[in-house]
Amino acid sequence: xxxxxxxxxxxxxxxxxxxxxxxxxxxxxxxxxxxxxxxxxxxxxxxxxxxxxxxxxxxxxxxxxxxxxxxxxxxxxxxxxxxxxxxxxxxxxxxxxxxxxxxxxxxxxxxxxxxxxxxxxxxxxxxxxxxxxxxxxxxxxxxxxxxxxxxxxxxxxxxxxxxxxxxxxxxxxxxxxxxxxxxxxxxxxxxxxxxxxxxxxxxxxxxxxxxxxxxxxxxxxxxxxxxxxxxxxxxxxxxxxxxxxxxxxxxxxxxxxxxxxxxxxxxxxxxxxxxxxxxxxxxxxxxxxxxxxxxxxxxxxxxxxxxxxxxxxxxxxxxxxxxxxxxxxxxxxxxxxxxxxxxxxxxxxxxxxxxxxxxxxxxxxxxxxxxxxxxxxxxxxxxxxxxxxxxxxxxxxxxxxxxxxxxxxxxxxxx
Amino acid sequence: xxxxxxxxxxxxxxxxxxxxxxxxxxxxxxxxxxxxxxxxxxxxxxxxxxxxxxxxxxxxxxxxxxxxxxxxxxxxxxxxxxxxxxxxxxxxxxxxxxxxxxxxxxxxxxxxxxxxxxxxxxxxxxxxxxxxxxxxxxxxxxxxxxxxxxxxxxxxxxxxxxxxxxxxxxxxxxxxxxxxxxxxxxxxxxxxxxxxxxxxxxxxxxxxxxxxxxxxxxxxxxxxxxxxxxxxxxxxxxxxxxxxxxxxxxxxxxxxxxxxxxxxxxxxxxxxxxxxxxxxxxxxxxxxxxxxxxxxxxxxxxxxxxxxxxxxxxxxxxxxxxxxxxxxxxxxxxxxxxxxxxxxxxxxxxxxxxxxxxxxxxxxxxxxxxxxxxxxxxxxxxxxxxxxxxxxxxxxxxxxxxxxxxxxxxxxxxx
Numbered sequence: 001x002x003x004x005x006x007x008x009x010x011x012x013x014x015x016x017x018x019x020x021x022x023x024x025x026x027x028x029x030x031x032x033x034x035x036x037x038x039x040x041x042x043x044x045x046x047x048x049x050x051x052x053x054x055x056x057x058x059x060x061x062x063x064x065x066x067x068x069x070x071x072x073x074x075x076x077x078x079x080x081x082x083x084x085x086x087x088x089x090x091x092x093x094x095x096x097x098x099x100x101x102x103x104x105x106x107x108x109x110x111x112x113x114x115x116x117x118x119x120x121x122x123x124x125x126x127x128x129x130x131x132x133x134x135x136x137x138x139x140x141x142x143x144x145x146x147x148x149x150x151x152x153x154x155x156x157x158x159x160x161x162x163x164x165x166x167x168x169x170x171x172x173x174x175x176x177x178x179x180x181x182x183x184x185x186x187x188x189x190x191x192x193x194x195x196x197x198x199x200x201x202x203x204x205x206x207x208x209x210x211x212x213x214x215x216x217x218x219x220x221x222x223x224x225x226x227x228x229x230x231x232x233x234x235x236x237x238x239x240x241x242x243x244x245x246x247x248x249x250x251x252x253x254x255x256x257x258x259x260x261x262x263x264x265x266x267x268x269x270x271x272x273x274x275x276x277x278x279x280x281x282x283x284x285x286x287x288x289x290x291x292x293x294x295x296x297x298x299x300x301x302x303x304x305x306x307x308x309x310x311x312x313x314x315x316x317x318x319x320x321x322x323x324x325x326x327x328x329x330x331x332x333x334x335x336x337x338x339x340x341x342x343x344x345x346x347x348x349x350x351x352x353x354x355x356x357x358x359x360x361x362x363x364x365x366x367x368x369x370x371x372x373x374x375x376x377x378x379x380x381x382x383x384x385x386x387x388x389x390x391x392x393x394x395x396x397x398x399x400x401x402x403x404x405x406x407x408x409x410x411x412x413x414x415x
Numbered sequence: 416x417x418x419x420x421x422x423x424x425x426x427x428x429x430x431x432x433x434x435x436x437x438x439x440x441x442x443x444x445x446x447x448x449x450x451x452x453x454x455x456x457x458x459x460x461x462x463x464x465x466x467x468x469x470x471x472x473x474x475x476x477x478x479x480x481x482x483x484x485x486x487x488x489x490x491x492x493x494x495x496x497x498x499x500x501x502x503x504x505x506x507x508x509x510x511x512x513x514x515x516x517x518x519x520x521x522x523x524x525x526x527x528x529x530x531x532x533x534x535x536x537x538x539x540x541x542x543x544x545x546x547x548x549x550x551x552x553x554x555x556x557x558x559x560x561x562x563x564x565x566x567x568x569x570x571x572x573x574x575x576x577x578x579x580x581x582x583x584x585x586x587x588x589x590x591x592x593x594x595x596x597x598x599x600x601x602x603x604x605x606x607x608x609x610x611x612x613x614x615x616x617x618x619x620x621x622x623x624x625x626x627x628x629x630x631x632x633x634x635x636x637x638x639x640x641x642x643x644x645x646x647x648x649x650x651x652x653x654x655x656x657x658x659x660x661x662x663x664x665x666x667x668x669x670x671x672x673x674x675x676x677x678x679x680x681x682x683x684x685x686x687x688x689x690x691x692x693x694x695x696x697x698x699x700x701x702x703x704x705x706x707x708x709x710x711x712x713x714x715x716x717x718x719x720x721x722x723x724x725x726x727x728x729x730x731x732x733x734x735x736x737x738x739x740x741x742x743x744x745x746x747x748x749x750x751x752x753x754x755x756x757x758x759x760x761x762x763x764x765x766x767x768x769x770x771x772x773x774x775x776x777x778x779x780x781x782x783x784x785x786x787x788x789x790x791x792x793x794x795x796x797x798x799x800x801x802x803x804x805x806x807x808x809x810x811x812x813x814x815x816x817x818x819x820x821x822x823x824x825x826x827x828x829x830x
Contacts, residue, residue: 357435362821362823371830410780
């Protein structure tokens with residue numbers, strides 16, 4: 001098994017050198033061919049997906065998980081369109097970041113290069129197979145995919161289609177490899193494949209992220225864990241605050257940029273909370289309030305200590321009163337995950353204090369945290385949202401999948 | 416012990432929030448005050464250093480290690496001047512990397528911020544204490560230092576001087592903390608201090624780097640390991656090639672950007688090798704040659720398999736013949752550490768092939784690999800040379816010690 005992994009790593013290495021020298025047109029041709037091939041193979045992919053779904057139902061997978069796992073023609077077309085969009089984006093490789101000459105005449109060019117071999121460990125959704133492959137291919141990186149066992153047949157079907165299409169346009173099929181062995185041991189071995197993997201990106205729930213951080217010896221970018229707060233300041237526009245909280249909580253509660261907790265300034269709690277409750281009840285949001293907020297709400301539960309810093313991924317919202325912006329910042333410092341945080345206020349000074357002090361990938365003034373997303377930021381597409389501070393923060397687009405090197409041209413200079 | 420570490424981490428966190436909001440002037444005042452204080456305390460520092468040296472002699476430390484450990488007035492003035500130079504550099508924090516407005520009116524500002532808490536694990540040289548503290552302070556980062564036991568008294572003396580000086584100008588002393596417990600257990604616990612350490616930088620030999628990569632669960636930047644090659648192409652200017660190899664090998668053999676192996680094109684081996692040998696013998700460089708090169712040399716040893724990819728850190732040079740630039744690239748791919756690689760050639764096409772294909776932080780055409788250095792690249796100062804591809808590659812200057820965040824300003828936008 002780990003022998004297979006070594007073989008996979010060797011094939012990846014061989015493909016890496018070819019892909020690093022492949023020009024933009026050839027990469028785009030491969031992406032477009034792969035997109036067409038996905039659509040053409042929709043029936044076979046759906047047939048394999050149905051086997052996964054049947055096994056999932058047998059194993060008692062939840063309805064939500066079955067929904068994430070399910071593929072239909074529309075979803076496959078969505079995957080193909082995603083690949084076409086990535087083909088249309090600018091090539092992030094070969095970009096000159098800096099160019100300068102030193103007093104001794106050495107000419108330095110700092111130029112972007114692919115990272116090399118990127119491994120992605122992910123869970124139920126088979127579209128991650130196509131998304132990750134496309135983003136890595138466009139950025140000149142070879143990808144080793146390790147999806148969840150629930151989706152193994154779907155992932156294999158998708159990966160095979162991609163590999164054939166890539167091979168048919170003359171690039172190495174091994175630009176995309178899927179590990180068919182979904183055992184935990186192989187995943188752990190992948191996390192320790194130093195020399196074979198240049199970057200590991202986990203995409204999934206908190207348990208997966210934790211396991212990767214604990215076990216990986218290869219470089220990792222943590223993604224996803226998002227416990228986002230919205231702070232409603234005493235100087236907030238109340239109607240705006242209600243709409244922002246409503247949107248951040250209810251537009252898609254299962255995602256990492258959804259709001260999990262509202263912090264409300266004590267001077268405005270009495271005005272804000274009943275209005276917010278009325279709006280949130282349209283979507284049957286359950287409220288978990290601290291003692292101070294509880295009295296302002298018609299139908300809340302008492303929050304317990306577990307509610308602070310919790311990622312519900314559901315129509316549940318924690319509500320807590322704070323004395324001022326400093327207490328809001330302290331709360332976020334303690335319970336936030338460094339993903340997205342928001343202040344609603346008309347007071348420019350308070351807003352700047354919040355922006356400067358809150359330590360998160362994205363800090364919002366008067367807008368929903370739901371905007372933290374590669375597409376919404378204009379990056380085109382993303383492979384995840386980084387919540388760590390090394391390498392890249394926030395949405396990981398094509399550019400974030402590159403490294404750089406210094407090219408130094410001289411005329412015989414010695415030191 | 417790990418209890419102490421938790422206390423250190425808590426103090427670091429408290430200092431982090433203050434330092435992140437400290438303006439450039441205040442940080443520079445602290446750096447200049449610390450530089451002056453180091454000079455003023457030179458005698459006490461030297462007295463403590465002498466205790467380390469005495470203990471080192473008793474424990475049989477090599478002359479080279481004792482030299483790296485030794486402090487005198489000139490070296491202390493050098494440390495102080497280094498801090499003053501860092502004070503004079505531009506503040507890397509608060510720099511706007513990008514600023515743009517989305518079609519929905521959201522205004523995005525991508526701005527540099529400190530990474531947070533940086534831990535540095537290092538070995539014998541006490542000047543790393545002052546260098547690391549200064550670079551971290553200027554970049555708004557709090558530093559936790561863990562030096563080697565050989566230098567503990569010197570490091571404590573230096574750290575105490577820095578802390579007092581920083582405190583005296585009104586910044587938290589805990590911007591700089593030194594772990595006094597030099598046990599391996601505490602070092603390992605530091606490597607696993609997730610939540611308390613945002614970045615760990617190991618500075619030292621291959622053993623230390625390996626231990627950190629294997630054990631750390633916090634984000635790491637690998638530094639230092641450097642096995643650099645110089646490839647002498649058939650179209651090389653021979654005199655230039657000789658001088659570049661001579662400089663790259665002999666100007667300072669103990670450092671990571673020194674040349675360890677010369678690859679020579681077979682068409683030029685007969686002309687190049689005797690000339691190179693003559694020059695290298697001025698510094699008594701021992702040559703370890705493959706069979707093909709051996710015949711061209713007057714006084715070489717036969718290389719063994721162990722010689723390929725070895726970092727000698729000494730006046731020893733491996734010599735190997737290759738058929739062409741492709742074989743040189745293959746060799747570097749197999750044995751290089753991604754640090755610095757050089758081609759000597761007058762053929763522009765061959766040079767570009769080498770530059771494009773060699774996967775290293777710095778790729779040279781017609782210049783000595785010894786230039787890979789923060790000062791030589793114009794970064795001012797460096798905390799190490801990254802040989803990994805994530806976050807930063809090559810010299811780690813002030814800018815490489817920052818992260819960024821997205822500030823998003825809206826007017827109530829929801830998604």
